[in-house]
Structure formats: C-alpha cells, structure tokens
Amino acid sequence: MKPADLDALWMPFTSNRHYKASPRLLCAADGMYYTDDSGRKVLDGTSGLWCVNAGHNRRPIVEAIQRAAAVLDYAPPFQMGHPQMFEAATALAGMAPAGLDKVFFVNSGSEAADTALKIAQAYHRVRGDAARVKLIGRERGYHGVNYGGVAVGGIAGNRKHFPVGLAAVDHLRHPLDIDRNAFSRGEPAFGIELADELESRIVTLHDPSTIAAVIVEPMQGSTGVILPPKGYLKRLREICDKYGILLIFDEVITGFGRLGAPWASQRFDVVPDILTCAKGLTNGAVPMGAVLVKPAIHDAFMAAAVGERAIEFPHGYTYSGHPLACAAAIATLKLYRDEQLFERSAGMAPAFEEAAHSLRGAPFVKDIRNLGLVAGIELESRPGEPGARGYDVFLKCWEKGVMVRFTGDVIACSPPLIIDSAEIGRLFATIGDVLREIN
Ligand SMILES: Cc1ncc(COP(=O)(O)O)c(C=O)c1O
Numbered sequence: 001m002k003p004a005d006l007d008a009l010w011m012p013f014t015s016n017r018h019y020k021a022s023p024r025l026l027c028a029a030d031g032m033y034y035t036d037d038s039g040r041k042v043l044d045g046t047s048g049l050w051c052v053n054a055g056h057n058r059r060p061i062v063e064a065i066q067r068a069a070a071v072l073d074y075a076p077p078f079q080m081g082h083p084q085m086f087e088a089a090t091a092l093a094g095m096a097p098a099g100l101d102k103v104f105f106v107n108s109g110s111e112a113a114d115t116a117l118k119i120a121q122a123y124h125r126v127r128g129d130a131a132r133v134k135l136i137g138r139e140r141g142y143h144g145v146n147y148g149g150v151a152v153g154g155i156a157g158n159r160k161h162f163p164v165g166l167a168a169v170d171h172l173r174h175p176l177d178i179d180r181n182a183f184s185r186g187e188p189a190f191g192i193e194l195a196d197e198l199e200s201r202i203v204t205l206h207d208p209s210t211i212a213a214v215i216v217e218p219m220q221g222s223t224g225v226i227l228p229p230k231g232y233l234k235r236l237r238e239i240c241d242k243y244g245i246l247l248i249f250d251e252v253i254t255g256f257g258r259l260g261a262p263w264a265s266q267r268f269d270v271v272p273d274i275l276t277c278a279k280g281l282t283n284g285a286v287p288m289g290a291v292l293v294k295p296a297i298h299d300a301f302m303a304a305a306v307g308e309r310a311i312e313f314p315h316g317y318t319y320s321g322h323p324l325a326c327a328a329a330i331a332t333l334k335l336y337r338d339e340q341l342f343e344r345s346a347g348m349a350p351a352f353e354e355a356a357h358s359l360r361g362a363p364f365v366k367d368i369r370n371l372g373l374v375a376g377i378e379l380e381s382r383p384g385e386p387g388a389r390g391y392d393v394f395l396k397c398w399e400k401g402v403m404v405r406f407t408g409d410v411i412a413c414s415p416p417l418i419i420d421s422a423e424i425g426r427l428f429a430t431i432g433d434v435l436r437e438i439n
Contacts, residue, residue, distance in 0.1 A: 002037055024398060029056035032416055032423055034403065042398070045413045045427045046405045050221060050253045051284030054335050055418040061285050061331045068327030077105070077320045084326035091333045092281070092290055097265040100275050102298035104291040104313075105321040109252035110144025112276035112289035113215070117148045118315055119274060120213035120246045123297050126304035132244075133168050134206055136198070136214040140174040142222035143215060143250050152215050155223060170202055172216075176226045178378070182367045183360055184227070185353055187268075191229030198239045208243035213274070218264030221253035224410030225369050225376025233270040246273040246297075252289070253374075256280030257342035257417050260349045260372030267372070273297060282328035283335070287319075345373050345417040348424070355428040356413070362435045364389060373417060377431065379409040382439075389438065396434040402427060 006020045025037040032055060034042045047053055054061070068084065075082040089103040096103075104119070106112050117135055124132035137143070137152030144150075150158055151166040154174065173194055181188035198214065218233060220226035240247040249272035254264035256277070261267035265275065274297065278289030301312040319325070336342060349372050356375035357368050367378040382389050390406035397404045404427075405412040413427060 031055045031057075032419060040401060043402045043423060043426060043430075045397075045403050045415050047280075047414050047416050048284050049279070049405075050258070050414050051279035053256050053258065053280040053417050054283045054332060054339070054341055055416040058283065058335060060335050061283055061328055064327040064331035065285060065324055068323050072323045075323060076318075078316060081321075082323055082326075084323055084330060085321035088321070088326040088329045089290075091330055093292070095262060095333055095336075096275065096292050097263050097271050099271055099294055100292040102293045102295055104293070104316075105325075106278075106289040106291065107287045107317055107319050107322070107325070108144065108289050109250070109276065109278035110146045110149050110289075111317060112252065112278050112291050113143035113149035113152075113250060114146045115291045115315060116248050116250075116274045116276050117152065117213065117215065119291060119293060119297065119313070120248060122313065123246065123300055124212050126300050129209075129244075131210055132212045134211045135166065135169050136172060136202055136211060136245075137169065138172040138174055138216050138220075140176070140220055140223040140226060141171075141215070141217060141250075142220070143217075144252075168210075170206065172197055172202065172214075174220065174223075174226060175229050175232060176220075176224070177229075178367045181229070183357065184369060185357065186371050187227050187230045187232075188369075189230055192231045192235055194229070195232045195235035195239070198236060199242075203239070203243055203245075208245065211243070211245050213246040213248050214240055215248040215250060217250045217252075218254050218268055218270075219259065219371065219374070221374070221412070221414075222407060224378060224407050225374055225412055227369055227371055228268065233268045237270045237272075240273075248272055248274040248276065250276045252276060252278045253414075256336065257345040258372055258374055258414065260342075260346035262342045281332065282325055283332040285332070286322070286325040286328040288322070288325035288329055339418075341417045348417075348419060348421075349373060351421055352419075352424050355424045359428060359432055359435070362432050363438075364435060373419070374412070374414045377411040377413075379411070379435075381409045392438045393431065393434050396438060397430055400430050400434065402430040404431065 026034045027037050028035040092103050093101040106115050135152050139154035141154040143153045151164045151169045175191045175194045180190040259267045275292045282288045305312040353370050356370045364379040366380050369376045379389050387408045390409040394406040
C-alpha cells in the first residue's frame with residue numbers, strides 16, 4: 001500500500017526529509033490499533049493526535065457520516081442552514097459546562113482559537129468598551145497555527161519565523177516548575193502565585209481597561225503536559241472577574257473526557273466565559289471545532305446590531321457546520337454518552353497514573369506528570385541536542401508497535417478512552433524498554 005511517490009506532499013509539522021527516507025504509513029485503524037502498510041498492528045497511545053477519544057473507526061460514527069454524505073453533500077452556512085447544524089449545536093450545548101450554551105462552529109482548533117479571540121474583542125466593542133483590545137496568552141501555550149493563535153501562543157519555535165501578527169498581546173509565565181513539583185500526581189502543589197501575576201504584573205502594566213481576554217489551555221498539552229498548580233485556574237477566574245476581563249479556556253485537548261471529567265472546566269471547577277474545542281468533537285473523523293460562549297456574550301451582539309437584518313458578527317467559514325462534520329459530531333457525542341466514556345476515563349485514571357509513574361527511576365526520566373488519561377514523561381535532554389532523545393523514543397516505540405507522541409524531550413501519552421489495563425501496561429512497559437535501550 002506504499003504510494004508510488006512521496007515527493008509532491010509537503011507534510012505539516014514533520015521532518016519531511018527524515019520521514020520520507022523511512023516513512024511510517026497508517027493505512028487502517030480499528031479500536032485501539034492502527035494498521036501500517038506492512039499489515040502490522042500498532043497500539044495507539046496518542047488517540048491519533050489527541051482526538052480519537054472513542055477509539056478508531058467506531059461504527060455509529062462511520063455510518064452516520066456515510067448516511068449524511070449520501071443525503072446532503074454541502075449547505076452554505078451563511079444566511080442558510082441545515083437541520084443537523086442546529087441538532088449538533090444543541091447536542092454540544094447540552095454536554096457543555098453549565099452556562100456555555102451558545103455554539104459557533106468552525107473547522108479546527110486553530111480556527112476556534114482565532115474565532116474566540118475575535119469574539120472577545122468584538123464583545124467589548126459592541127458593549128461600548130472599545131479600548132479593551134489586548135489579549136493575554138501564556139508562555140508555552142498552544143492555540144494552533146493561525147495568526148491570532150500564534151500571537152497569544154507561547155511556543156518560541158512556532159513564532160520565530162513570522163512577524164507575530166497582533167500588537168496588543170502579552171503573556172503570563174507558564175507554570176511548569178520541575179524543581180518544586182517533580183513527579184506530582186495530578187495538579188502540582190506549588191505555583192498558584194503565577195496566577196497572581198495576572199494582577200500584579202500584567203493588569204498593572206497594561207491597565208485593566210485595555211485588556212479584552214486571557215486565553216489559556218487548562219492543561220498545556222502540546223508543550224509537554226503542563227498541569228495547572230492547585231488553585232491556579234480559580235485564581236485566574238477571580239482576577240478576570242475583578243477587572244472585567246474575559247477568560248477563555250482552550251479545551252481542544254482537554255475536552256471530551258481526557259482529564260477524567262467531560263471538560264477540564266468541570267475537573268477544575270472553573271467555568272470560563274468562552275470555551276474552544278475541536279478534535280474529540282467528531283472523534284477526529286471529520287475536521288470540526290466549536291466556540292462556546294455564555295449567553296450574555298451572544299446576547300450582547302444581538303442587542304447591539306442595528307436592525308433585524310444586520311449581521312451581528314461578521315465572521316464564519318465556508319465549512320462552518322458542514323453536514324458531514326455535524327453528522328459525525330452528533331454520533332460522537334451520543335457514543336460518548338451511550339458508552340459512558342468520560343466515566344470510563346475517570347475509572348481507568350488510577351491504573352494509568354500508577355503505570356505512568358512506574359517509569360520513575362528509568363534511565364533519563366526527569367519528571368512524570370499526569371491527570372485523567374494523559375501523562376507526560378520528561379527526559380533529560382542529550383547535551384547539545386534538545387529533542388533528540390524524545391524523537392528516538394518515539395521511533396523505537398513505533399518499531400515495537402506502540403505509537404507515542406514526543407514534544408521536545410517530553411513523551412506524551414493520551415490513549416483513546418477505551419484503553420484497557422493490559423494495553424496501559426503495554427504502553428508504559430514499551431516506553432520503559434526503549435528508555436533502557438537508547439543512549
Ligand atoms: C490546545 C490546542 N489548541 C488549538 C490546537 C490547534 O488545533 P488544530 O490543529 O485542529 O488547528 C491544538 C492542537 O493540538 C491544541 O492542542
């Protein structure tokens with residue numbers, strides 16, 4: 001099943017030259033496993049790319065997409081609609097943290113982030129508070145690759161090639177503190193004072209009347225599984241409330257059961273004003289994202305627009321609420337409920353935590369961080385070659401039939417929520433074996 005030629009494709013976030021010299025081709029998938037081009041089964045320790053939470057090729061989702069494709073290929077979402085668009089929004093709002101019940105559809109996590117930032121700025125403007133334009137992100141934050149997301153994001157490597165698009169941006173420090181919190185289980189004990197910086201440093205420097213919103217991932221996934229210290233997110237919420245700043249949670253990774261609760265907002269008991277999601281929304285089967293907002297935000301746009309025919313928010317995508325994506329989302333959300341997969345995630349979390357932390361003491365392991373069904377294993381970097389050891393672990397695990405993710409020298413594990421105990425054992429045992437083999 002190898003393609004005849006690999007040359008034409010410029011692959012995203014990939015070492016193209018290295019990959020093409022020795023390609024890893026995923027040709028089919030089922031449940032917890034991929035099948036590669038040689039017919040070998042590979043255990044999926046990453047839910048694809050943090051998105052296949054219900055496991056691969058689930059029949060109810062596949063069939064819903066097939067049925068939808070045969071009935072309505074496409075419907076424009078501007079000034080028109082189709083039934084599944086409304087049904088999907090209702091289903092998502094019904095599953096969302098209480099109070100977030102207006103849904104705007106997009107096609108990816110990146111679009112969700114940029115849409116959320118635009119909603120935040122426009123919200124203040126429609127309320128007559130047009131000076132509130134500044135956006136506060138966080139170091140090591142990832143909000144996708146569009147200009148807004150990169151500007152509030154904090155991954156140096158993603159920023160350095162571009163003039164970072166938005167002027168009115170500042171960043172909080174990230175809360176990773178291995179010296180004080182190494183090998184924490186769940187939320188680390190130390191670091192709540194980093195949330196206080198929002199008030200003591202950022203608000204003081206910029207003046208709160210200029211700040212539109214703070215955007216954070218409740219757990220920073222892409223830069224190596226960085227958990228919020230105890231009380232940190234509540235403190236951010238309090239400071240935002242005090243100064244009229246909107247709080248945006250990017251739940252593109254943490255939504256849909258990843259942290260042992262339906263949403264990180266519920267896991268940490270903090271409700272944002274705006275929440276973004278994608279990935280698990282359709283179990284990865286069709287690209288889709290969404291921005292959920294409190295009714296007061298939505299209603300401010302409706303109230304401000306002059307005349308019934310005015311477009312209240314001039315924003316949207318050709319494929320917002322695409323029929324296939326909506327069919328996939330409706331089937332996915334039903335499957336999560338029918339199989340109680342978020343409860344299952346919570347139930348498996350203790351075994352997952354034990355297995356992850358069993359790697360403490362293995363060669364090069366400097367820290368292990370975990371919550372729900374996500375774990376990050378941070379390795380000592382090879383001198384002068386940051387990321388090389390992580391890459392080696394990823395390649396060797398693949399050779400042994402297990403797919404993990406690496407980000408720098410952090411190995412991230414985030415399997416489908418259907419994983420069983422034996423598969424959890426195999427996932428971490430394989431990483432342990434590899435750590436003993438590499439240099
Ligand atoms: C927190 C977060 N936001 C946004 C994105 C971007 O999502 P997408 O790749 O669908 O644009 C990601 C992707 O991993 C993410 O983890």
